[in-house]
Each structure stands twice: as C-alpha cells, then as structure tokens.
Amino acid sequence: MSGDAAPGAAGEGNTRTRLDRGRGALGPALELVHTGRAPTRAVLTAELGVTRATAGAVAAELEALGLIRVDARPGAAAGSQGRPSHRLELAEDGPVALAAQVHADGFRAALVGLGGRLVATAPGCETVDADPAKVLRSVVEAGAELLRETGRRCVGAGVAVPSAVAEPEGTALNPLHLAWPAGAPVREIFAECVRAAGITGPAFAANDVNLAALAEHRHGAGRGARDLLCVATGHRGVGGALVLDGRLHTGSSGLALEVGHLTVSPEGRACHCGSRGCLDVEADPLAFLTAAGRDPGPEVSLLQQANELIRDHRADPGVRTAVETLIDRLGQGLAGLVNILNPDRIILGGLHRTLLDADPERLRAVVADRSLWGRSGGVPILACTLDHNSLVGAAELAWQPVLDDPITALTHT
Structure with a gap:
C-alpha cells in the first residue's frame, strides 16, 4: 500500500481485513441469529469470541447477503445494563x-x-x-x-x-x-x-x-437441551429421534431411534415389523380410537379424530380409560428409552402431546416409576411447541x- 492512500481507502481496507479474519465466523454467526441466541451484536461478539469490530464486519456481511438486518441505532433491552448494542433480526424479505x-x-x-x-x-x-x-x-x-x-x-x-x-x-x-x-x-x-x-x-x-426433533431443538421446546429425546405419533405409527450434544443422531446410516418398534405389550397387536405389541401399533391414533371403542371415520385424519375425541369427550368413561391405557403404554416405552439414553429432556408431538396435556402427572409418574433415572430426580417431559415442526x-x-x-x-x- 502506498503512503499516500486516501483515508477512506485505508478504512475500507481495515474493514475488509476484519471481514477476512471473521469470514469463518459467518456460518456460526448466522446460526446464532437463526436460532435466536444472538439478538444483539454485543451477544454475537461474546458468543463468537471475536472483537467488536470483527463481529460488526460479520453482521454487515450477513446483512449485505440479505439474510439479517442490523438496527442502525444501538438500543438497550429493557432491564439491561451496560452499553447499548445494535439489534440483529432476520430479514423478513430474505430467501x-x-x-x-x-x-x-x-x-x-x-x-x-x-x-x-x-x-x-x-x-x-x-x-x-x-x-x-x-x-x-x-x-x-x-x-x-x-x-x-x-x-x-x-x-x-x-x-x-x-x-x-x-x-x-x-x-x-x-x-x-x-x-x-x-x-x-x-x-x-x-x-x-x-x-x-x-x-x-x-x-x-x-x-x-x-426433522421434527431438529426443528424443535433449534426453535421450539427442545431449545437449550443438550441430549434431547423426541417421541411423536402423527397420523399413523410412532417415531422417535435423538439430539446428542446438540446434533441430530441418525446412526451409522440414518436408521437410529426406530422407537416405534419397542415392545410395550407382548401379547398385543401384530406389528408391521413382524413383532407384537410395538408402540407403533399400541400408541398411535388408530390404537387410541380402538381402545375408546370408536370406529375411525373417513372424513378427517385419524390424528384429528383422536385429538378431538380427547379434547371434546374426555368425561366419557370409554375415552378416559383409553387415555389412561395409551398413557401407560407410552410411559412404559419412554421409561425404557430413558434407561438407555439418559436424555436431559423429552418432548412429545402429535397425539402424544395431546395425551400429555390430558394427564401430565400420570405420564410423568409412569416414566419415573419405571426408570432408574426417573427415580433419581425425573426427566422433564414437555409438549412440542411448533406447528408443522x-x-x-x-x-x-x-x-x-x-x-x-x-x-x-x-x-x-
């Protein structure tokens, strides 16, 4: 660089140098904003472990890419102390x-x-x-x-x-x-x-x-968990997923956590996998409707029929018994998974979320009673919070x- 370079060019060069140093931080920075863990540039600086200038250059580059917006004026969050910081938000009109x-x-x-x-x-x-x-x-x-x-x-x-x-x-x-x-x-x-x-x-x-577990871990009920177990039943069957140390665990070839094929009733219904009494056929919407003595109708999905039956007819003795039956089956399966996996949080989706809402104490008691880890203090069991997770x-x-x-x-x- 010549000695008579314009001051503006020098400042521009310094900004480019800071950006070059922080280019490797662009992805981590975007993920922090994406998951809501860096609402301000000050938090971003601390989370990335870089200088304020580098964090500023990184935020500016992400804004130039149309991914985030940086408030022009720094502001302090309510109740906060210290120097105000620029707020970081995701671009509403972005990709x-x-x-x-x-x-x-x-x-x-x-x-x-x-x-x-x-x-x-x-x-x-x-x-x-x-x-x-x-x-x-x-x-x-x-x-x-x-x-x-x-x-x-x-x-x-x-x-x-x-x-x-x-x-x-x-x-x-x-x-x-x-x-x-x-x-x-x-x-x-x-x-x-x-x-x-x-x-x-x-x-x-x-x-x-x-994918539901991944979404909930980043944006919903699983946020902040290190080892997260997700179990859900949608329209048919039961599925499970595990986030270990913040990363989705799919096993050696993508087939990990087929929890639907845990046996919870050895003399139960025949399962597609060749076994009997699996969660997949003992704790899904069809199993609930059958336990409640209701014939599934063709007009709406099985999941919707089961959810509406619990919410609108909980006082019906047959529905109440079916709720207890499926909670006990689900709790038995969760207890086995807790013993094996030792998660720090369990989240439930689909019909299982509705069952948790219907009688949270019964489900937590079954899991605690049947698992070693449950007896030593319990594992938080929460409902998934994202629609269309x-x-x-x-x-x-x-x-x-x-x-x-x-x-x-x-x-x-």
Missing part, C-alpha cells in the same frame, strides 16, 4: 427454503425462512398416490407456485417422509403407512422434481420425526448449507 411433508393422510408444501418462520403454505392434499414420483411431483409443483406468488429466492428444498431414510442415498426403507415400495429412492426423485420445476439449490429427504425441519435441511457457508451456498443458488 426461503421449500419444505414438503408427506404422511399417511396427505401432503403439504410450504416456504420457510430463517428462524423457522413459515412464509407461505399451500393447501394440503389428502390423497397419497402409491407412486412416490407422482406425489413428490405434485408437492414440488405446489411449492413452485408459492415461489412464483411470493417472488422469493429459494436456497433449496427438503421433504419429510414417514419412513426410515437411509443415508447418504436417501432411500425410504420402510414407508409402512404409505403404499410406496420399500427402498423408494425418495431423495433422488425429489431432487429430479425440484430441478424439473426450475427451483435452484440442493434437495434433501429425511424421516419426519427426525416436520415442515420446519425439512426446511432446516435446505438451510444447513447456508448455515455452514453462507457465501458459497448463496453464490451457487
């Missing part, structure tokens, strides 16, 4: 991910921004064809229409399916509650549909409960490359 979910009673597409915010959703379809390509093509077309309507930039796409999904190939090994063939190459088909629709960015596929989790798959390396990911989409 989105296309998220899709397929389940036994239909499928849905949505656009999801940073922070797990649902920007737009398409009307759900209640018919799932036996051909996965036809279903995935329809859901991607619905997502593409949302992108056209909103004019948003898309960073990628993710789909949640009710099946164990093998990694890295993305095949649905056991879509038991769909008419899809075992081993369907869901990720490959989904990616082809995304490309055919002219949508940029990578495409991903994963198990729906794994599997959709949000599917979007997290698409957002992950951006969180890892914002500049590279956005340059290539």
Whole structure:
C-alpha cells in the first residue's frame, strides 16, 4: 500500500481485513441469529469470541447477503445494563427454503425462512398416490407456485417422509403407512422434481420425526437441551429421534431411534415389523380410537379424530380409560428409552402431546416409576411447541448449507 492512500481507502481496507479474519465466523454467526441466541451484536461478539469490530464486519456481511438486518441505532433491552448494542433480526424479505411433508393422510408444501418462520403454505392434499414420483411431483409443483406468488429466492428444498431414510442415498426403507415400495429412492426423485420445476439449490429427504426433533431443538421446546429425546405419533405409527450434544443422531446410516418398534405389550397387536405389541401399533391414533371403542371415520385424519375425541369427550368413561391405557403404554416405552439414553429432556408431538396435556402427572409418574433415572430426580417431559415442526425441519435441511457457508451456498443458488 502506498503512503499516500486516501483515508477512506485505508478504512475500507481495515474493514475488509476484519471481514477476512471473521469470514469463518459467518456460518456460526448466522446460526446464532437463526436460532435466536444472538439478538444483539454485543451477544454475537461474546458468543463468537471475536472483537467488536470483527463481529460488526460479520453482521454487515450477513446483512449485505440479505439474510439479517442490523438496527442502525444501538438500543438497550429493557432491564439491561451496560452499553447499548445494535439489534440483529432476520430479514423478513430474505430467501426461503421449500419444505414438503408427506404422511399417511396427505401432503403439504410450504416456504420457510430463517428462524423457522413459515412464509407461505399451500393447501394440503389428502390423497397419497402409491407412486412416490407422482406425489413428490405434485408437492414440488405446489411449492413452485408459492415461489412464483411470493417472488422469493429459494436456497433449496427438503421433504419429510414417514419412513426410515437411509443415508447418504436417501432411500425410504420402510414407508409402512404409505403404499410406496420399500427402498423408494425418495431423495433422488425429489431432487429430479425440484430441478424439473426450475427451483435452484440442493434437495434433501429425511424421516419426519427426525426433522421434527431438529426443528424443535433449534426453535421450539427442545431449545437449550443438550441430549434431547423426541417421541411423536402423527397420523399413523410412532417415531422417535435423538439430539446428542446438540446434533441430530441418525446412526451409522440414518436408521437410529426406530422407537416405534419397542415392545410395550407382548401379547398385543401384530406389528408391521413382524413383532407384537410395538408402540407403533399400541400408541398411535388408530390404537387410541380402538381402545375408546370408536370406529375411525373417513372424513378427517385419524390424528384429528383422536385429538378431538380427547379434547371434546374426555368425561366419557370409554375415552378416559383409553387415555389412561395409551398413557401407560407410552410411559412404559419412554421409561425404557430413558434407561438407555439418559436424555436431559423429552418432548412429545402429535397425539402424544395431546395425551400429555390430558394427564401430565400420570405420564410423568409412569416414566419415573419405571426408570432408574426417573427415580433419581425425573426427566422433564414437555409438549412440542411448533406447528408443522416436520415442515420446519425439512426446511432446516435446505438451510444447513447456508448455515455452514453462507457465501458459497448463496453464490451457487
């Protein structure tokens, strides 16, 4: 640099140097804002362990990429002490991910921004064809229409399916509650549909409960947990997921935590897996309706029928007995998982969330009575808090490359 460089150029150079030093912090910084852990630049500075100047340069770069907004004037949060700091917020008009979910009673597409915010959703379809390509093509077309309507930039796409999904190939090994063939190459088909629709960015596929756990850990009831167990029943069957040390645990090939096939009633119903009395068939909506002596109707989903029965007819003796029966079955399964996994928090979704709300003390007592860890102090059992958490989790798959390396990911989409 020559000795007569303009002061403005020198200041610009210093800013660029700070940004170069902090470029590796762009992804971690974005993740902190994305998960709500860095509401101000001061918090960002402390969390990243960098200088205020470097944090400022990193925040400015993320703002230039259209991902966050930095308040022009620093302000102090209510009740806080010390120097005011610039607030950091996610850009309301920023990019989105296309998220899709397929389940036994239909499928849905949505656009999801940073922070797990649902920007737009398409009307759900209640018919799932036996051909996965036809279903995935329809859901991607619905997502593409949302992108056209909103004019948003898309960073990628993710789909949640009710099946164990093998990694890295993305095949649905056991879509038991769909008419899809075992081993369907869901990720490959989904990616082809995304490309055919002219949508940029990578495409991903994963198990729906794994994605629900990921979303809840980042944005919902699991936030702050280190070892988080999620168990949920949606429209059919029971699924589970585990976050270990802040990361989703999928096992050696994506098949970990098939909790639906824990036996809770050895003489119970025959399960699709070949065993009997598994959680999958003893603690899902169909099992509840059967225990309550109700014939499932075709007009609405099994999950909706079961939830409405508990909420609107809890005083009915048959419904009350069915609630107790399923709570005991669920509690027995959770106790076994607690003994094996020792999580610091359990979150429940779908019908299990409704059962927890109906009688939280009974469920916690069953888990405590049947688990060693429960007897030593108990494990917090909470309800999932995000609506459409599997959709949000599917979007997290698409957002992950951006969180890892914002500049590279956005340059290539």
